[in-house]
Amino acid sequence: MESNPQPSANGPPPKPWERAGSSSGPAPFKPPSAGSTSDVVEASGTAKPGEIVSSSDRNATVNRNALARPVPSRPWEQNYGSSSNYGGYGSTMNYNSGYGSGISGMSGMSGMYGSSYGGTGGLYGGGMYGNNSMYRGGYGGGMYGSSGMYGGGMYNSGLGSQMGGIGMGMGGPYGGQDPNDPYGGPPSPPGFWISVLRVTQGVVNFFGRIAILIDQNTQAFHMFMSALLQLFDRSGLLYGELARFVLRILGVKTKPNKVHPQGPNGGPLHGPHGPHGPQNYIEGPRPAPSGGWDNVWENDTSK
Amino acid sequence: MPVFKTPFNGYSIKFSPFYESRLAVATSQNFGILGNGRLHVIDLSPAPLGPAAPHQPITELIAYDTADGVYDVAWSESHDSLLVAAIADGSVKLYDVALPPASNPLRSLHEHTREVSSADYNPTRRDSFLTSSWDDTVKLWTVDRPASVRTFKEHAYCVYSAVWNPRHADVFASASGDCTLRVWDVREPGSTMIIPAHELEILACDWNKYDDCCISTASVDKSIKVWDVRSIRVPISVLNGHSYAVRKIKFSPHRQSLMMSCSYDMSVCLWDYMMEDALVARYDHHTEFVVGVDMSVLVEGLLASTGWDELAYVWQHGTDPRAP
Numbered sequence: 001m002e003s004n005p006q007p008s009a010n011g012p013p014p015k016p017w018e019r020a021g022s023s024s025g026p027a028p029f030k031p032p033s034a035g036s037t038s039d040v041v042e043a044s045g046t047a048k049p050g051e052i053v054s055s056s057d058r059n060a061t062v063n064r065n066a067l068a069r070p071v072p073s074r075p076w077e078q079n080y081g082s083s084s085n086y087g088g089y090g091s092t093m094n095y096n097s098g099y100g101s102g103i104s105g106m107s108g109m110s111g112m113y114g115s116s117y118g119g120t121g122g123l124y125g126g127g128m129y130g131n132n133s134m135y136r137g138g139y140g141g142g143m144y145g146s147s148g149m150y151g152g153g154m155y156n157s158g159l160g161s162q163m164g165g166i167g168m169g170m171g172g173p174y175g176g177q178d179p180n181d182p183y184g185g186p187p188s189p190p191g192f193w194i195s196v197l198r199v200t201q202g203v204v205n206f207f208g209r210i211a212i213l214i215d216q217n218t219q220a221f222h223m224f225m226s227a228l229l230q231l232f233d234r235s236g237l238l239y240g241e242l243a244r245f246v247l248r249i250l251g252v253k254t255k256p257n258k259v260h261p262q263g264p265n266g267g268p269l270h271g272p273h274g275p276h277g278p279q280n281y282i283e284g285p286r287p288a289p290s291g292g293w294d295n296v297w298e299n300d301t302s303k
Numbered sequence: 304m305p306v307f308k309t310p311f312n313g314y315s316i317k318f319s320p321f322y323e324s325r326l327a328v329a330t331s332q333n334f335g336i337l338g339n340g341r342l343h344v345i346d347l348s349p350a351p352l353g354p355a356a357p358h359q360p361i362t363e364l365i366a367y368d369t370a371d372g373v374y375d376v377a378w379s380e381s382h383d384s385l386l387v388a389a390i391a392d393g394s395v396k397l398y399d400v401a402l403p404p405a406s407n408p409l410r411s412l413h414e415h416t417r418e419v420s421s422a423d424y425n426p427t428r429r430d431s432f433l434t435s436s437w438d439d440t441v442k443l444w445t446v447d448r449p450a451s452v453r454t455f456k457e458h459a460y461c462v463y464s465a466v467w468n469p470r471h472a473d474v475f476a477s478a479s480g481d482c483t484l485r486v487w488d489v490r491e492p493g494s495t496m497i498i499p500a501h502e503l504e505i506l507a508c509d510w511n512k513y514d515d516c517c518i519s520t521a522s523v524d525k526s527i528k529v530w531d532v533r534s535i536r537v538p539i540s541v542l543n544g545h546s547y548a549v550r551k552i553k554f555s556p557h558r559q560s561l562m563m564s565c566s567y568d569m570s571v572c573l574w575d576y577m578m579e580d581a582l583v584a585r586y587d588h589h590t591e592f593v594v595g596v597d598m599s600v601l602v603e604g605l606l607a608s609t610g611w612d613e614l615a616y617v618w619q620h621g622t623d624p625r626a627p
Contacts, residue, residue, distance in 0.1 A: 025516075050414060212437065
């Protein structure tokens with residue numbers, strides 16, 4: 001295949017569809033303009049080279065969209081600064097449950113995993129199975145919580161003042177936290193704070209990406225959570241059995257879970273494999289070979 | 304058919320428009336959440352004579368490491384060795400495979416403020432490309448300028464995909480998490496069309512190559528819809544069959560009504576939206592989420608896919624991608 005490279009100077013070989021005419025009627029598009037893209041855009045007067053859209057810009061943009069539902073605020077942007085941005089939060093005001101459980105998840109644990117778990121708790125708590133706005137709420141809340149944890153933990157202000165922690169943070173050394181703000185920020189804080197801010201931004205990024213991934217794939221997230229819950233369920237059984245075993249060692253008699261078949265005289269029915277007790281083996285224990293289990297394996301060295 | 308193992312999780316795969324055996328694969332470490340990225344340029348070794356073509360191992364031409372995940376890649380339509388990579392740190396990087404590794408990336412453009420989710424090279428005018436980003440914007444760039452020509456900011460949530468119309472050099476469409484599909488003309492100040500295409504987020508869109516008014520959208524609501532931009536009230540067709548969110552959609556360069564999609568249900572599907580039984584084929588060769596698919600422009604029926612199972616498959620439609 002490589003033996004017939006196409007000429008590169010004049011672009012790739014013609015596309016298959018270029019040979020065919022367009023099959024449908026007239027298109028609602030303006031006829032193409034001649035010239036290079038940059039010339040065309042500049043001629044139209046819409047060029048705006050190198051524009052960097054900060055988060056506040058973006059929210060100020062008039063959204064001429066035909067959306068019925070509120071659009072969520074993203075986990076990475078926390079628009080505490082300007083009141084005009086608060087509308088974003090207003091639309092997700094029903095995230096209280098999500099927020100709450102997010103925080104409670106986090107208060108018990110520390111570090112990234114703890115907070116991640118808290119975040120998912122928040123998601124679940126927020127009722128992602130409800131209508132869209134509810135789901136959004138849970139999502140926003142959980143994520144908000146995860147950075148709230150940071151603020152709260154840092155200032156040791158406890159759970160009650162999570163929001164306060166964030167507000168205070170923005171006034172103070174958190175100024176540069178907004179990853180969308182390329183210019184602003186207070187005079188450079190001490191090195192320790194810079195590193196803390198970087199870590200914070202990393203954490204915010206991390207949660208932002210997880211949030212978007214979950215966003216893109218709500219059902220798979222549900223699958224993941226149910227698998228996790230099932231796992232916990234199983235481990236619950238496991239620990240239940242363990243606890244029973246320990247109690248038995250300690251001499252506490254606990255009732256076995258299984259109902260064993262009763263013999264005709266009311267006593268346990270002895271299976272065909274002899275009086276091995278009430279256990280109901282699917283495959284009964286075989287009599288041990290002579291010499292015990294040592295020579296079960298054929299490549300036993302003692303043989 | 305050939306399989307290529309990538310060290311990181313696959314995010315996107317694209318056939319070169321110049322060489323029928325060359326592909327680019329964008330990958331990200333740790334599912335793109337945290338860590339580095341790598342851009343692979345791979346070659347299918349020459350096909351043996353005869354139609355059977357049983358063995359076609361893949362060789363890596365070159366790989367570029369990036370500081371953050373690579374979410375998408377696009378081949379240039381004007382230079383056979385030029386690549387545009389959409390990086391998760393918000394940068395857009397240009398690579399020239401023909402240049403020594405030391406001089407790559409050729410250019411690194413930092414304007415997006417969030418993860419860049421897609422890149423698409425203008426196939427008709429061939430001097431510009433689009434990038435879309437989680438910062439809700441789409442940017443138009445030309446190769447010869449160090450800054451973007453224009454920024455399109457109207458979407459209210461992440462823009463997952465922006466794709467040029469294959470017949471109109473000034474028209475493109477963007478799919479966003481705000482549940483709208485927008486059609487733009489680069490000469491107009493705002494979008495020319497807003498299609499509230501799905502109830503849930505739209506993750507991808509693509510234009511029909513043979514009908515410049517026909518566009519398809521793929522959504523978190525598990526469906527694919529095909530639209531005529533002249534009558535946007537109802538879709539031409541709604542394709543159900545994926546059991547989780549549909550991540551990418553691609554129209555065939557060879558057949559008008561054929562489409563290829565991949566989904567979080569770990570399958571790759573081929574659809575003919577004009578047929579009553581639209582699902583043409585389903586491939587279950589991936590063991591993790593499939594997030595990148597492409598159809599070769601130069602070889603009819605040659606398909607490629609990549610996913611989070613760190614594998615990139617290239618196979619002929621109708622054959623088993625996993626067959627040795």
